[in-house]
Amino acid sequence: MNGLSYLLLVATSCWLLRLTFIVFVPRERLPARFTNTLGQAAPAVLAALISAGVVQAIRGDRPDVQVVAVGCLVGIAAVAAARRSLALSAGLGLAAALLIDLLLVR
Amino acid sequence: MNSPRADAVRDIVAVTPALVPFGVTLGVVVAATSTGDMAGWLGAPAVYSGSAQLAATTLFNRGAGLLTIVASAIAVSARLVLYSASLAPRFHGQPRWFRLVGPHFITDQTYLSAEGRPEHQGSFFRSYWLCVGCGVGAVWSAAVGFGLSLGPHLPTLPHLSLASTALFVGMLMPRMREKTGRVAALVAGVVAPLAALATPNLGVLVGTAAGISAGLAARKRDRAS
Numbered sequence: 535m536n537g538l539s540y541l542l543l544v545a546t547s548c549w550l551l552r553l554t555f556i557v558f559v560p561r562e563r564l565p566a567r568f569t570n571t572l573g574q575a576a577p578a579v580l581a582a583l584i585s586a587g588v589v590q591a592i593r594g595d596r597p598d599v600q601v602v603a604v605g606c607l608v609g610i611a612a613v614a615a616a617r618r619s620l621a622l623s624a625g626l627g628l629a630a631a632l633l634i635d636l637l638l639v640r
Numbered sequence: 641m642n643s644p645r646a647d648a649v650r651d652i653v654a655v656t657p658a659l660v661p662f663g664v665t666l667g668v669v670v671a672a673t674s675t676g677d678m679a680g681w682l683g684a685p686a687v688y689s690g691s692a693q694l695a696a697t698t699l700f701n702r703g704a705g706l707l708t709i710v711a712s713a714i715a716v717s718a719r720l721v722l723y724s725a726s727l728a729p730r731f732h733g734q735p736r737w738f739r740l741v742g743p744h745f746i747t748d749q750t751y752l753s754a755e756g757r758p759e760h761q762g763s764f765f766r767s768y769w770l771c772v773g774c775g776v777g778a779v780w781s782a783a784v785g786f787g788l789s790l791g792p793h794l795p796t797l798p799h800l801s802l803a804s805t806a807l808f809v810g811m812l813m814p815r816m817r818e819k820t821g822r823v824a825a826l827v828a829g830v831v832a833p834l835a836a837l838a839t840p841n842l843g844v845l846v847g848t849a850a851g852i853s854a855g856l857a858a859r860k861r862d863r864a865s
Contacts, residue, residue, distance in 0.1 A: 618813075
């Protein structure tokens with residue numbers, strides 16, 4: 535399967551998720567255990583993606599580059615906790631990547 | 641009451657400043673992966689969820705398996721189910737075609753916008769929702785497309801994936817306010833890279849499962865005490 539097939543499968547899955555309580559299941563029939571699980575799923579998967587992403591991004595880097603990369607992400611986390619702006623996180627992440635690749639690595 | 645379309649346009653303008661940088665960054669990140677430009681261009685309007693597209697693209701590029709990719713995208717988008725449950729009364733009694741097509745536009749931005757316009761019900765809601773959904777979708781797709789065009793002209797950036805990681809950080813932090821969310825995130829964040837050492841393709845999935853279990857256990861303990 536290529537990247538397009540994967541994305542179409544993900545698109546279908548997301549569409550079915552969105553239809554869940556509008557077309558498939560009346561909201562009142564939702565088991566409590568399922569609702570509880572939904573609440574934990576997003577932070578769990580995001581944290582898993584972050585830690586796996588950090589490990590992959592800095593594997594094989596010099597120690598100083600690793601420290602700067604992790605430090606940048608900790609700083610971005612502090613900013614994101616204070617100001618709920620995805621745009622700001624995106625901009626800072628891009629700036630961190632440029633800083634590391636254009637100034638530190640080269 | 642304002643016209644539904646006028647309200648929709650106001651809401652599209654309000655969410656655009658936050659949407660564009662995220663979309664452009666996603667486009668730049670996708671351009672640097674092996675998924676291909678077509679997947680990036682079509683993925684934006686088809687998936688209509690930046691976090692799901694980012695998770696799927698990142699994992700595909702790491703060589704993860706189909707189950708991991710789809711399960712992670714679904715887990716990242718699990719909140720869409722809650723939005724679906726919350727918006728269900730406003731879709732009730734609508735034509736069948738709208739109940740099938742309309743939910744595609746459920747995202748953080750459109751959901752929060754609609755929640756701020758409780759006065760639009762029935763056909764007014766239909767008109768508002770289609771307008772805000774198509775408008776936000778157009779802004780989003782254009783932003784991702786711009787990022788995809790910009791990406792190849794940027795110099796080689798081996799650490800560009802930090803930009804997507806930063807976006808995940810931005811999505812995670814607001815979910816860390818509750819103790820159970822913090823426990824779920826902490827356990828998942830520790831377990832995922834450890835599990836990836838043993839089974840590289842399943843690290844995220846195993847970490848997520850461990851995080852959910854820990855979060856549920858913490859919630860149960862809180863209720864018991």
